[in-house]
Amino acid sequence: MRKKKAQTQQKQTLSSDFVNNLDQLKNCFSYGVNNDFSIRLLQAKYNNKELALCYYASLVNSDKIEQSLISPLLEQEGASIFAIITAESVKKITLLEEVIENITSGKVVLLMQDEKVAFSIDVSNFQHRAVSQSEIESVVRGPKEAFTESIHVNISLIRKQVRNSQLITEVLKVGERSQQDIQLVYNKQIVNQELLDDIRQRINKIKVDNVPNLESLEQYIEERPYSIFPTIFYTERPDNASTYIDRGHVVLLMESSASCLILPVTFWTFFHNPEDRYARVAFGNFSRLIRYIALFFTLMISAIYVALANFHSEMIPPDLLLAITAARERVPFPLILEVIIMEVAFELIREAGIRIPSPLGPTIGIVGALILGQAAVEANIISPIIVIVSALSGLTSFAISDPSFNFTVRISRFIFIIAAGVFGMFSLMSALILWLMYVVSLKSFGVPYLAPLSPTFKSNRDVYFRRALKKERWRPAYLLPKDLQNMNKNK
Amino acid sequence: MNVNKKLSSFEMFSMTLILIGMKLSDTTPSLFAQKSQNALWYIPFLAFLIVLPSFFVIMYLLEKVQAKHLVNLFELLLGKLLGKGLAFFIFLLSFLMISLDSRNYVEQIKTLYFERSSSLIIFVLFCVVCVFGAIRGIEVIGYTSKVLIPFLTASLVLVIFLVYEHMIWERIYPIFGSGLQFVLKESLFKGSIFADFILLTMAYSSFKKPSDFKIGGLIALFIAVLEITFLFLIYATVFDYNSIEKVSFPFHEITQYVQLGDFFTNIETFFMVFWLLATFLRFILLLYLQTWLFGAIFNIDEFELLVLPLGFLSMVIGLIPDNSVVTELVYRNQLLDLLTPVLIVLPFLLLAIYTLRRKQVT
Numbered sequence: 129m130r131k132k133k134a135q136t137q138q139k140q141t142l143s144s145d146f147v148n149n150l151d152q153l154k155n156c157f158s159y160g161v162n163n164d165f166s167i168r169l170l171q172a173k174y175n176n177k178e179l180a181l182c183y184y185a186s187l188v189n190s191d192k193i194e195q196s197l198i199s200p201l202l203e204q205e206g207a208s209i210f211a212i213i214t215a216e217s218v219k220k221i222t223l224l225e226e227v228i229e230n231i232t233s234g235k236v237v238l239l240m241q242d243e244k245v246a247f248s249i250d251v252s253n254f255q256h257r258a259v260s261q262s263e264i265e266s267v268v269r270g271p272k273e274a275f276t277e278s279i280h281v282n283i284s285l286i287r288k289q290v291r292n293s294q295l296i297t298e299v300l301k302v303g304e305r306s307q308q309d310i311q312l313v314y315n316k317q318i319v320n321q322e323l324l325d326d327i328r329q330r331i332n333k334i335k336v337d338n339v340p341n342l343e344s345l346e347q348y349i350e351e352r353p354y355s356i357f358p359t360i361f362y363t364e365r366p367d368n369a370s371t372y373i374d375r376g377h378v379v380l381l382m383e384s385s386a387s388c389l390i391l392p393v394t395f396w397t398f399f400h401n402p403e404d405r406y407a408r409v410a411f412g413n414f415s416r417l418i419r420y421i422a423l424f425f426t427l428m429i430s431a432i433y434v435a436l437a438n439f440h441s442e443m444i445p446p447d448l449l450l451a452i453t454a455a456r457e458r459v460p461f462p463l464i465l466e467v468i469i470m471e472v473a474f475e476l477i478r479e480a481g482i483r484i485p486s487p488l489g490p491t492i493g494i495v496g497a498l499i500l501g502q503a504a505v506e507a508n509i510i511s512p513i514i515v516i517v518s519a520l521s522g523l524t525s526f527a528i529s530d531p532s533f534n535f536t537v538r539i540s541r542f543i544f545i546i547a548a549g550v551f552g553m554f555s556l557m558s559a560l561i562l563w564l565m566y567v568v569s570l571k572s573f574g575v576p577y578l579a580p581l582s583p584t585f586k587s588n589r590d591v592y593f594r595r596a597l598k599k600e601r602w603r604p605a606y607l608l609p610k611d612l613q614n615m616n617k618n619k
Numbered sequence: 620m621n622v623n624k625k626l627s628s629f630e631m632f633s634m635t636l637i638l639i640g641m642k643l644s645d646t647t648p649s650l651f652a653q654k655s656q657n658a659l660w661y662i663p664f665l666a667f668l669i670v671l672p673s674f675f676v677i678m679y680l681l682e683k684v685q686a687k688h689l690v691n692l693f694e695l696l697l698g699k700l701l702g703k704g705l706a707f708f709i710f711l712l713s714f715l716m717i718s719l720d721s722r723n724y725v726e727q728i729k730t731l732y733f734e735r736s737s738s739l740i741i742f743v744l745f746c747v748v749c750v751f752g753a754i755r756g757i758e759v760i761g762y763t764s765k766v767l768i769p770f771l772t773a774s775l776v777l778v779i780f781l782v783y784e785h786m787i788w789e790r791i792y793p794i795f796g797s798g799l800q801f802v803l804k805e806s807l808f809k810g811s812i813f814a815d816f817i818l819l820t821m822a823y824s825s826f827k828k829p830s831d832f833k834i835g836g837l838i839a840l841f842i843a844v845l846e847i848t849f850l851f852l853i854y855a856t857v858f859d860y861n862s863i864e865k866v867s868f869p870f871h872e873i874t875q876y877v878q879l880g881d882f883f884t885n886i887e888t889f890f891m892v893f894w895l896l897a898t899f900l901r902f903i904l905l906l907y908l909q910t911w912l913f914g915a916i917f918n919i920d921e922f923e924l925l926v927l928p929l930g931f932l933s934m935v936i937g938l939i940p941d942n943s944v945v946t947e948l949v950y951r952n953q954l955l956d957l958l959t960p961v962l963i964v965l966p967f968l969l970l971a972i973y974t975l976r977r978k979q980v981t
Binding site: 320322323326392436439440442443445550551552553554555557558560561562564565566568569573574575576578579581582583584585606607608 | 620621622624626627629630728732733736741744745747748751752755756758759760762763765766767882883884885886887888889891892895896899900903
């Protein structure tokens with residue numbers, strides 16, 4: 129009840145009483161206590177009326193205020209305020225709520241004596257980092273720039289690559305107490321309307337005080353928060369965003385996130401790399417092949433080692449088997465425990481490596497990898513073969529470049545190791561088939577996770593390997609785009 | 620977003636191929652070899668020719684009557700009570716068949732790889748996987764089959780390639796094995812090894828078009844029969860006249876025979892991986908179709924909930940026989956013989972009823 133009352137109070141319009149309006153604003157922003165909230169009073173030359181400029185000093189560009197607002201107002205003659213102010217964007221607003229929202233988003237609000245409307249002038253100057261090189265998803269061949277923590281810069285990075293008037297950047301609001309903008313970026317002529325409605329609906333459903341950034345937004349709109357598979361693609365590369373927009377995906381952007389969310393996505397989005405497309409067909413596919421091998425190794429090598437050495441030792445060639453047995457002779461632990469110790473150790477080094485202050489990084493890495501490993505082998509805690517196996521499975525995991533999918537792979541690896549310890553290949557395959565069926569059953573915004581491989585959809589058949597760019601003529605049909613063909617009319 | 624998730628002909632193809640083609644790797648060949656010795660290889664082909672008309676008739680009826688699935692077809696043609704009764708009879712037969720079949724597979728896994736483990740534990744693990752897989756629904760089963768079928772086929776091709784040097788073609792003689800009359804009798808009564816295909820008609824309505832079911836199913840059936848025939852021929856030519864009846868798991872036996880170069884001499888575990896994946900998929904599919912059949916008979920809409928009890932029940936039934944020899948040579952043999960006449964006669968009976976009651980039905 130009280131909340132409702134408060135809402136109706138906030139919806140109130142500005143009155144024609146200048147002092148009253150100003151008092152209300154001062155009250156709202158705790159003027160005097162709230163240090164960077166500033167009010168500048170002045171008298172306009174063109175109509176001799178009292179004016180107040182209200183803004184957050186920390187969010188605006190003070191030079192711009194001085195040049196495009198204060199000095200024209202004090203010096204210029206003119207018919208209306210629009211003829212005097214030289215700033216590029218001036219908007220009329222009437223609600224008190226709008227005034228507050230405009231001030232918090234870095235605009236100057238101009239209140240005038242005897243006027244029921246206020247004017248909002250965009251002079252915002254949010255501080256952000258300059259555009260820098262992409263660090264997580266680096267490529268050898270292809271654009272190197274990455275998103276930065278400013279929504280305007282990010283949109284301009286996308287528009288630079290998609291020169292199309294149909295590229296829409298739609299704003300949605302989220303958050304009850306701290307309202308944040310979410311920008312939906314999509315191509316109006318391609319994207320499926322139902323998909324857009326679904327996304328809007330999911331965003332509107334979020335009823336929390338504050339969604340600070342994209343990283344938390346992802347968790348609010350995804351379907352299965354507890355799943356080990358990501359269903360939204362988080363990337364810091366503008367070229368990724370523009371490629372997916374062209375295919376009919378939707379990109380979400382937010383202020384203060386140096387990345388974007390792309391949805392809906394499939395398994396292949398996480399596995400493919402933009403460089404596969406920038407490199408020539410043979411080179412791109414070769415690097416994919418290497419990544420498939422890496423994926424297999426990182427998921428399976430430890431588990432297969434456990435299964436073979438414990439349950440199916442007849443499959444290991446005799447010389448190798450003897451070597452393994454000889455190495456394991458003085459190790460007290462069962463094999464599966466040994467593998468788990470090593471895998472956990474690797475994960476520990478990895479996690480610590482991320483959190484460690486950068487000057488210390490290399491030193492700790494050497495201590496961790498070399499000395500610890502060597503000492504553990506010499507102390508007969510683990511056998512040298514395990515070091516090789518777990519180093520292989522750990523190192524190959526770095527070939528899976530997407531950070532979210534990397535977690536998926538690493539968690540799955542432990543599932544498989546434990547499964548292999550129960551009944552060898554039999555239980556390992558049990559785990560694999562259930563895992564695979566789970567992957568197949570997943571959906572990202574209604575799109576099957578393994579599409580277009582299974583179920584099949586019309587697409588460029590860019591699944592395991594890609595074809596020549598000249599032969600790519602379709603948008604993925606699983607997105608139900610408005611325009612399926614037309615991507616490339618070459619024959 | 621509403622993406623069409625119904626199955627297409629390729630999924631039908633993959634499911635049928637896994638469902639029927641797996642016969643080449645279980646104990647079916649040794650069952651045939653008991654009676655016909657090295658003439659076992661063309662029995663599946665003859666048996667298939669005998670049951671093929673039935674499949675055509677069933678597909679024809681499904682399309683003409685516009686039935687949703689098998690039980691629906693029976694109801695439309697025979698009336699509610701009789702139709703459901705017949706469906707229940709089929710359910711009982713196939714459920715028994717599948718229970719014995721799964722025991723059979725469990726025994727294979729146990730004998731070949733885990734000799735010292737108890738069948739019970741392997742059976743429990745096997746059933747848990749089937750239940751959890753079947754719960755995901757027919758679409759997921761179809762899609763998963765489709766993802767796996769290239770790998771399964773590749774592994775089979777590799778086996779054939781590697782075993783080729785061990786084959787001695789002269790061993791197909793005597794061409795009639797133990798005698799023509801035994802071979803023919805065996806072919807006549809073992810048509811039911813393809814009976815699982817009838818269960819697939821339960822999924823008739825989950826395809827995009829009815830023709831997807833027909834085209835995918837028929838192509839897969841033909842390929843499966845060729846595959847089975849060819850593999851049986853390999854068994855006959857690798858093991859020869861007298862020893863073939865003593866080989867219980869010919870497929871696994873030949874994977875133990877082959878070697879990949881001089882370094883990898885024991886690669887049966889490599890093939891076991893693919894065989895296991897296919898086996899799991901096969902029983903997941905069978906369990907799901909069984910449950911669907913049961914749900915359709917008793918008008919249970921959320922039949923997925925029954926996957927667990929039915930899976931458990933089939934495990935219990937599968938555990939009843941004392942050992943795999945009894946399961947294989949007594950129960951399964953008799954059940955197959957019993958099922959074949961049903962499979963051959965029933966569709967034509969239905970066809971006759973359809974021609975008589977055409978106006979009432981449509």
